[in-house]
Amino acid sequence: MSNTKIYDAIVVGSGASGGWAAKVLTEKGMQVLMLEAGPPRIPTRDFTEHVWPYRMRCRGFGDQKTLLAEQPVQRLCYACDEYSHQFFVDDREHPYTFPADKPFMWIRGRQIGGKTFCWARVSYRYSDFEFQAAARDGYGENWPVTYKEMEPYYDRVEQYIGVSGSAEGLPQFPDGKFLPPMRLSCGEIQAGKAIEQRFGWRIIPDRTANLTEPHNGRPACHYCDQCQRGCYTASYFNSPSVTLPDAARTGRFTLVSDAIVSHLAMDDRGKATGVVFVDRQTRAEREAHGRTVVLAASALESRAFC
Numbered sequence: 001m002s003n004t005k006i007y008d009a010i011v012v013g014s015g016a017s018g019g020w021a022a023k024v025l026t027e028k029g030m031q032v033l034m035l036e037a038g039p040p041r042i043p044t045r046d047f048t049e050h051v052w053p054y055r056m057r058c059r060g061f062g063d064q065k066t067l068l069a070e071q072p073v074q075r076l077c078y079a080c081d082e083y084s085h086q087f088f089v090d091d092r093e094h095p096y097t098f099p100a101d102k103p104f105m106w107i108r109g110r111q112i113g114g115k116t117f118c119w120a121r122v123s124y125r126y127s128d129f130e131f132q133a134a135a136r137d138g139y140g141e142n143w144p145v146t147y148k149e150m151e152p153y154y155d156r157v158e159q160y161i162g163v164s165g166s167a168e169g170l171p172q173f174p175d176g177k178f179l180p181p182m183r184l185s186c187g188e189i190q191a192g193k194a195i196e197q198r199f200g201w202r203i204i205p206d207r208t209a210n211l212t213e214p215h216n217g218r219p220a221c222h223y224c225d226q227c228q229r230g231c232y233t234a235s236y237f238n239s240p241s242v243t244l245p246d247a248a249r250t251g252r253f254t255l256v257s258d259a260i261v262s263h264l265a266m267d268d269r270g271k272a273t274g275v276v277f278v279d280r281q282t283r284a285e286r287e288a289h290g291r292t293v294v295l296a297a298s299a300l301e302s303r304a305f306c
Helices: 016-027 133-137 147-161 186-199 243-249 299-305
Strands: 009-012 032-035 253-256 259-266 272-279 285-290 293-295
Touching: 009 016, 009 272, 009 285, 016 032, 016 243, 016 293, 032 243, 032 285, 243 253, 259 285, 272 293
Parallel strands: 009 032, 009 293, 032 253
Antiparallel strands: 259 272, 272 285
């Protein structure tokens, strides 16, 4: 990568938001550089959704405290275990502090794709019960947008990534542009009937970014039920399988892994001109220049850059 090239945009972080930013900007004709603090994930090495228990040292049932000693925080997440700990950071290498009386569990995934490998895939829409909650509750501040204004953007994302679900007509739980819903089990159907009769509540299939039919070149989910371990078939949304390939196909996308951004480079007017980053392997410091900088390195880490 040339140290003097000026990109139209630099995107820091390759997860859900960073991947989407890269796709949209490259498709609009911009030259985009993406910097990711972690390494790439190789399915044949890192995905374990089809690995049999006998191939694991502790058969997946080892003592988490001993087995994941280097991940005392990350192992508190249900998805971090012997099969999938590779998608989470080593807490010893990435320490942080918090007040003794206010413990904070900071779950992080530094890799190309960020936490889109191990997210729960639940994809709900906010309604005006959230966007305009202050008007209803009588305190606080409303969001500066309404559901009607956000609806076309929800539509666009859902139609692109593929979200399965059922239309229910609930004002507090807006319907979307869904793929067919996952079927309820016999037990769920019977429980739903009893609950609706007794309480008037409705049991519905969850709305998730799992494909229930082929979509945009990706096959339907085969229900192995181990999504947090990776997905060979890319049947749920993750940026390395969906948004980043689309960005790459434009020919205007450059991706650099193991690039840990330390801070923004600023001009005399207080405007960002690029970023300074450290190569994770060589520890060499480098600088990248861009007309626009998009910070998508998770909420807390992006805040630190500012």
